[in-house]
Amino acid sequence: MRIRMAMLAAGVAAITISCGDLGDFYSQKSQSGPESGPSQAPGAAPSYQTVRTQVFAPRCLSCHSASAGNEGGINLETYDSAHALAGRIDQKVYVEKSMPPAPSQPLSDADRELVHDWAQSGASP
Secondary structure, three states, X not given: OHHHHHHHHHHXXXXXXXXXXXXXXXXXXXXXXXXXXXXXXXXXXXXXXXXXXXXXXXXXXXXXXXXXXXXXXXXXXXXXXXHHOHHHHHHHHHHOOOOOOOOOOOOOXXXXXXXXXXHHOOOOO
């Protein structure tokens, strides 16, 4: 019985030691978190889907969608409608920083950069 317990303890210790590096793996994964949305290759232009998921859906569609009346004549629900207005979106979001208007919480610098990068890189789908 003692031998079995010693072997079990040794096995648990070996597994624990060999998995020790996974703590770093999981902590790095959780820093990006599920709220960061679809990932993209470093240096790659963001896609509409990335911008829609990370910025438009949570922060813009409450005003700029068909169900909300397309405020300002802007609809961000589809690629085609957003692509046609990419320059105007970039101007309002990145240059003027007038979207979203008060009293809404301003977009983060990272969100503004994401929209800007998408618009300036050709507003890819």
